[in-house]
Amino acid sequence: MSEIRIAHDGDDRVLSYDDREIARYRVADPGIPALNTPKPYLHPVRTLAGVVVTGFAPDDHPWHHGLSFAFPRVGAHNLWGGGTYFGPERGYEVVEDQGRIAHDEWRDADEANGEFAHRLEWHGHDGELLLIEERRHRMTPVTVDATTGWMLQLDTVLHNPGDADLPLETPAQRGRVDGGYGGWFLRFAEGFTAAELTADGHPVTASGAAGSTFVIDGRTASGEAVTVGMHYGPGPSAGEQRWLYRFDPFSLAGFAVAYDEGLTAPAGGELAFSHRIAVFDGSIDADRLAGVLAG
Numbered sequence: 001m002s003e004i005r006i007a008h009d010g011d012d013r014v015l016s017y018d019d020r021e022i023a024r025y026r027v028a029d030p031g032i033p034a035l036n037t038p039k040p041y042l043h044p045v046r047t048l049a050g051v052v053v054t055g056f057a058p059d060d061h062p063w064h065h066g067l068s069f070a071f072p073r074v075g076a077h078n079l080w081g082g083g084t085y086f087g088p089e090r091g092y093e094v095v096e097d098q099g100r101i102a103h104d105e106w107r108d109a110d111e112a113n114g115e116f117a118h119r120l121e122w123h124g125h126d127g128e129l130l131l132i133e134e135r136r137h138r139m140t141p142v143t144v145d146a147t148t149g150w151m152l153q154l155d156t157v158l159h160n161p162g163d164a165d166l167p168l169e170t171p172a173q174r175g176r177v178d179g180g181y182g183g184w185f186l187r188f189a190e191g192f193t194a195a196e197l198t199a200d201g202h203p204v205t206a207s208g209a210a211g212s213t214f215v216i217d218g219r220t221a222s223g224e225a226v227t228v229g230m231h232y233g234p235g236p237s238a239g240e241q242r243w244l245y246r247f248d249p250f251s252l253a254g255f256a257v258a259y260d261e262g263l264t265a266p267a268g269g270e271l272a273f274s275h276r277i278a279v280f281d282g283s284i285d286a287d288r289l290a291g292v293l294a295g
Helices: 286-294
Strands: 004-009 012-017 020-026 041-045 067-074 077-079 100-107 115-123 129-144 147-159 166-169 183-187 193-199 213-219 225-232 242-246 252-255 263-265 270-281
Touching: 004 129, 067 129, 100 129, 129 286, 183 270, 193 242, 193 286, 213 286, 225 252, 225 286, 263 270, 270 286
Parallel strands: none
Antiparallel strands: 004 012, 012 020, 020 041, 041 067, 067 077, 067 166, 067 183, 100 115, 115 129, 129 147, 147 270, 166 263, 183 252, 193 213, 213 225, 225 270, 242 252
């Protein structure tokens, strides 16, 4: 019987399947400078055959860290990393507004069945507490047409402990076209390309497509076929259901929950998100994978 395992390696959580490491979750990385907004991330993320899907801190965007969850603007602070977008005329400028997303403590979780959870704190540039997050991941094997891959579900709640509403925004709200990145975000390995993109069963030709499910039939730099599926999962979900991506000159894709409109964490209130991502070797039928993701 195939076995899912969550192992501890210091503060890291190591995800394995049949004793093969397929992902590593790092809650603290002292090598990330403040400019790039330290935050937990999954990297490397692999297929079951060992193909690495994620990239980490590439020269073009060193604040892109594998698979991570963050927002470009939380109030007056940059919780994404790098420069801040000030509008079409000024563009991006590096200013001292970067914060950090810090692990606080691990929570009880069913690790024997692929689950791990922790409490995090989102801090502004000067250390002020902006948000308290309860984040839970669950890993499961999934099969489509006799091909087995794996799926990771993210359920997370952002609580605003303050006495004022807190906006969560993206460059789109300041006028950047297709600048609605923010949320769960995947930076692909260098050279990753897309052969076909599908959202809710329809071909996708432009970033910003709407839909509950997004399937990427991809190729690595060395030519291996890899399929990545993303889904707005069950339960409460804040924001829009859009998909942002780039495949030239670099490759990334993300859940664009604030693609057009920003979000607001109400004073004393919460925002909840539920997402799924699946990773397969080979080219997987998009409709069948979408059904598995939604199941």
